[in-house]
Amino acid sequence: MDETRARKVLAAAGLPGSGELLALGENAVFAVGARVVRIGRSADLLERAERELAVSEWLAAAGVPAVRAAEPEARLVDGHPVTVWHRLPEPVRPAEPRDLAPLLRQVHSLPEAPFVLPRRELLGGVERWLRLAGDAIDPEDAAFLRERRDGFTAAAAALTPRLPRGPIHGDALPRNVLVGPDGPVLVDLETFSSDLREHDLVVLALSRDRYGLDPAAYEAFTGAYGWDVREWEGCAVLRGARETASCAWVAQHAPANPRALAEFRRRVASLREGDPEVRWHPF
Numbered sequence: 001m002d003e004t005r006a007r008k009v010l011a012a013a014g015l016p017g018s019g020e021l022l023a024l025g026e027n028a029v030f031a032v033g034a035r036v037v038r039i040g041r042s043a044d045l046l047e048r049a050e051r052e053l054a055v056s057e058w059l060a061a062a063g064v065p066a067v068r069a070a071e072p073e074a075r076l077v078d079g080h081p082v083t084v085w086h087r088l089p090e091p092v093r094p095a096e097p098r099d100l101a102p103l104l105r106q107v108h109s110l111p112e113a114p115f116v117l118p119r120r121e122l123l124g125g126v127e128r129w130l131r132l133a134g135d136a137i138d139p140e141d142a143a144f145l146r147e148r149r150d151g152f153t154a155a156a157a158a159l160t161p162r163l164p165r166g167p168i169h170g171d172a173l174p175r176n177v178l179v180g181p182d183g184p185v186l187v188d189l190e191t192f193s194s195d196l197r198e199h200d201l202v203v204l205a206l207s208r209d210r211y212g213l214d215p216a217a218y219e220a221f222t223g224a225y226g227w228d229v230r231e232w233e234g235c236a237v238l239r240g241a242r243e244t245a246s247c248a249w250v251a252q253h254a255p256a257n258p259r260a261l262a263e264f265r266r267r268v269a270s271l272r273e274g275d276p277e278v279r280w281h282p283f
Contacts (some may be wrong), residue, residue, distance in 0.1 A: 001028060001080070013077045015084075027190075029249050031087060034151060035070050040081040048190055049081035052115070055192045056085075058113050065105050066186040066215060072124065088178050089187060095177035097217045099184040101224035103169075105188075108197050110167045120170050120193035122156075122241050123149045126248040133251035141268045143237055145248050148271070151243040159234040162227075163197035172200040174209065179263045186208040201229035202238040210243070210280040249281050259283070 003021060006028035010019060015037055019030035028039040034060050040049055053074060071084040126149045129141045158247040168178070170191030178185050193199075203226075204221055207213040223226040246266040253260035263283050270278035 001039070003028065004040050006030070009077050009080045009082065013082050013266040019104075034087050036067075036087050038083045038086040038094070038144060038231065038262065039077075041134060043073050043079045043081065046074060046076055049083050051115075052190045052192070053083060054115050055113070055189045058115075059107075059186070059189070062106075062110055064110070064186065065103065065182075065184065073276060087140040087178045088187070091179050092181060094177055095174040095179050095184060097174055097213070097221035098224050099179055099220050100172060100174055100204075102183055103186050104172055104175050104200050105225060107167055107169055107199070108163070112194060113167060117167060117192060117194035120191070120195035120199050122199070122238075122245050123153055127164060129252040133248075133254050133264075136254040137251050137264060141264075142251075144268065144272065145244060145251075148240070148244045149248075150254060152237060152244055155237045157239055159237055161196045161198055161234070162232045166194060168193050168195055168197055168200045169198065170195075172203045196234075196238070198229050198232060198234065198238055201225070201227070202242060203237065204233060205230050205243055209277055211282060212279060229283060243262060243267075246280070247271065253283070 001024075003024060005223075006021075006024070009028075010016070010030055010032075015030075015032050015035075019027070019032040019037065019174060021090045022036070023029040023032055026041060030039070038049070040046070051074070053069050053072065056066060056069045057072075067088060069083065070086045075082045112211070126145060130137075130145065133168045143159045169186065169189075170193045171188065176186065176188040180185055204213065204218055208218040209214060245263065248261050248268065254264050260283060263281055266278070267280055270280070
């Protein structure tokens with residue numbers, strides 16, 4: 001889904017097609033006045049959009065600072081799920097890893113939700129992303145990632161966690177936190193799951209090693225959370241699974257974006273070479 005298509009869906013939903021585009025990835029996200037509108041790529045993501053609304057209501061009842069829905073139900077518009085949210089105040093400063101830690105502690109202290117949260121299928125999108133990449137990527141690279149996916153799926157299923165299983169954010173990065181006048185708030189709730197809590201902690205460990213996160217910022221995060229997931233013997237497995245998924249995710253953009261293709265090739269090469277410190281660039 002490109003911006004032109006997303007704006008047509010926005011207009012078909014009865015919302016101004018001139019809204020400000022905030023993001024274009026798995027969802028197209030627009031600011032429309034005091035609302036934020038999220039448009040999913042395809043109709044099969046409707047269930048996920050509905051679950052995201054349920055998560056928002058559940059977090060509100062539990063007192064967890066998080067984005068709130070402005071409409072209680074998702075709409076399917078021209079084959080795309082559409083959800084509408086209250087627009088948060090402008091941030092007072094960029095979010096940092098230390099802002100994420102207390103929010104994760106709150107989420108990780110919650111009992112199971114009163115509705116079914118899925119497992120964190122980190123590798124579940126790999127096949128779809130590789131299909132979208134098509135002939136733009138080397139078939140041998142696609143086969144390599146499929147093999148990694150299968151190996152890490154089996155290895156992750158055999159892990160013994162250090163923390164109790166339960167609700168997790170699923171994509172625990174500072175970009176999914178907004179620091180407003182009243183403090184940090186969780187945003188982007190679509191990956192909420194019930195699984196190993198360690199999933200949420202491996203994200204920043206990988207950011208430290210692959211994306212250039214300042215080690216001091218990482219230490220501030222682990223200090224605020226109270227534990228460093230790198231002390232856990234299963235960390236390498238979840239890290240490898242996330243690297244595999246991140247590599248395949250970039251692949252879907254390769255047909256239309258030369259930068260994405262170059263980044264995909266960089267990532268695959270580093271995985272093939274077994275080099276855990278080659279710098280990856282956010283995309």
